[in-house]
Amino acid sequence: MGDKREILGSLAAFHAEQAGGFVGYPQQYIKGATPEDSFIHGVDQAGQPFTLAVVPPDRHIQAAKESTDRIVPSVALLSDTRRTAQMPCIAMPDNSPITKTGGIFLAEQVTVVDKAKGLYRCNWLSVLQESNLVQPARVAVGYLESTFILSTSSxxxxxxxxxxxxxxxxxxxxxxxxxxxxxxxxxxxxxxxxxxxxxxxxxxxxxxxxWFVAVDVQYRRLQTLPMDNEAQVRSTILELIDSNSVSGMYGGVILRPFRRNGDTQVVQMDSIRRINHEFDYKALAKNRWTLPGLTLSPRVVQAG
Structure with a gap:
């Protein structure tokens, strides 16, 4: 495996061992008598075609039976479009990362059956988006933050x-x-x-x-901020934050001051700061927000 980063959610990334599964856009369901005889035809995040069988192992099935909110995925459930459907993921002939005319799923714990024929098998599958009528799924590199809140006022x-x-x-x-x-x-x-x-x-x-918060780290989106113009720096940071403060998301930036050592940039690790979108609830109707704790100093900063 080289240093090349494949498209996130693609079969290429899976084959490069950069992920344990892939993102799928179903185009057709083939329902058979057993899970092994049922298949999903579709394309991945890079638009490459695949055929996938969903065959959860017995241990996953048993764990789902003991849970009140876990549903065992199957082609039959995914293809169900009735109002009472438990796990729908609409298949459309032209569904793809570009058109997004149907549903989107994440195939997990994937194994290769026949790479040349694009045939795969997964132990589990999660629906990311049921159809194109709901909020679009976001595929990104990031991490989860978990927070415990202790309520002592009750x-x-x-x-x-x-x-x-x-x-x-x-x-x-x-x-x-x-x-x-x-x-x-x-x-x-x-x-x-x-x-x-x-x-x-x-x-x-x-x-x-x-509480779980999903953080989308846009690591390729870097902006160099020369510190000789404070107004411009603030304006750029606000634009970066505002561009991601949509559809229930809160934008933010990570400030990484660095110094130059010849041709090398050395990040000042103890000076890294994170600034997130914070509402001024007294002026919520005006959607105003602030940059808490931002102090500018004569050095170069990267924001992203």
Whole structure:
């Protein structure tokens, strides 16, 4: 594998071991009696044709049965266009990365059956876009940020917290006593422990919320900012942020100051800053926003 980066979501990237699957644009479904006899004809993110069989292994099927929100993908479900369809992904004869007249999916855990014939098999498949009537899917290089938020203002959570502190103290006193009591606060030891453990789990489930944010890193989009014109720098940064603040997305830039060492650019790692789109909620109707913490200094900066 060389240093060449293939098109993200393409079969070429998969063959170059730059990804474990590919993005597909279905053009036709062939429904057979079994998953092995059912196929998807379509093109990948680079417009190259393929034929794909979707054959989830038993372990994936069993895991889906034990979940309340996971559906086992199949050609039958993907081709279903009824109002009650569980996993539709519309196939159109001219569907492609350019036309986008149908659905889009991500084939995962892909193996090659016959490369010359463009025949592949995947263990799992996720629908990225059901049809061209919904918000377009975004295929990009990036990462996920996860954040835990602990809500301590709820009276219910505060009451449970105090109760747990009290129960922990009672439990510690009981287990530290050379003469082990048979009960704590009128409850058998095992019942008290079960109630204490249950309260701990309740606090965790109720108080914590987990948020996932997908970050699209446009690593090829670089802008050099000479620092002798502060107004121009601010204007350029605002334009970069604004260009990605659409359709529910919040734009941002990463500022990377660097110094020149001959023909080499050395990034000042301790000076890297990230600036994100932040709404001024008092002036929300005017959609105004600010650049928090931006201090310019006489050096060269790359933003992207």
């Amino acid at each position: 009276p219910d959570i505060q009451a449970k917290k105090q109760r747990l502190i009290h129960m922990n103290a009672q439990w510690l006193a009981a287990v530290s006593n050379p003469v082990k009591p048979e009960q704590i606060e009128g409850l058998d030891i095992l019942d008290y422990q079960a109630q204490r453990d249950g309260l701990s789990m309740d606090l965790f489930n109720e108080a914590y919320k987990k």
